[in-house]
Amino acid sequence: MGFPERVYTKDEVRKAKELIDKGYKHRLKIIGTKEFKEKAREALKLVKTAGYYDFLKTYIRGIIEIDGLTQLRESEAAIWANKYAVKNPVDAASLFIQKAFHMKEFLEGKLYYGGQAEKRSDEERMRFLEILKNKTRKEEVREECERLLTLWNESYLVY
Helix, strand or coil, X not given: CCCCCCCCCHHHHHHHHHHHHCCCCCCCEEECCHHHHHHHHHHHHHHHXXXXXXXXXXXXXXXXXXXXXXXXXXXXXXXXXXXXXXXCHHHXXXXXXXXXXXXXXXXXXXXXXXXXXXXXXXXXXXXXXXXXXXXXXXXXXXXXXHXXXXXXXXXXXXC
């Protein structure tokens, strides 16, 4: 038996968690327009550079283009993203990791939404940007990581 078609009921969540604990990895699919797929693949290259690709494939089975708000669809183990979410590959890569972290917490039975959960996932996103900044050989990627980290840190000063 493979990964559940949907991850919604207690039994489906339990089965998904058991498989992941045994090392299950999704075959990540990108669904959308040609432009969306190209931008998402650019982001995935950065995810690989940072060493997070296995983490992403563990918790996310697909990245699907939608004409609406970008969100994690836990029941599908998928990220629904609009074309604007993938426009900047560095930001998109960090978003993908943030959503994978949300999915991990969902499967672990942790509260994966709300104030403290948002803070944890934001911190995971910033950690990813730090790692990418240190691992990339591309100066423009390093500069974009630094710019995004500055924005994230400034937003935390507001709280």
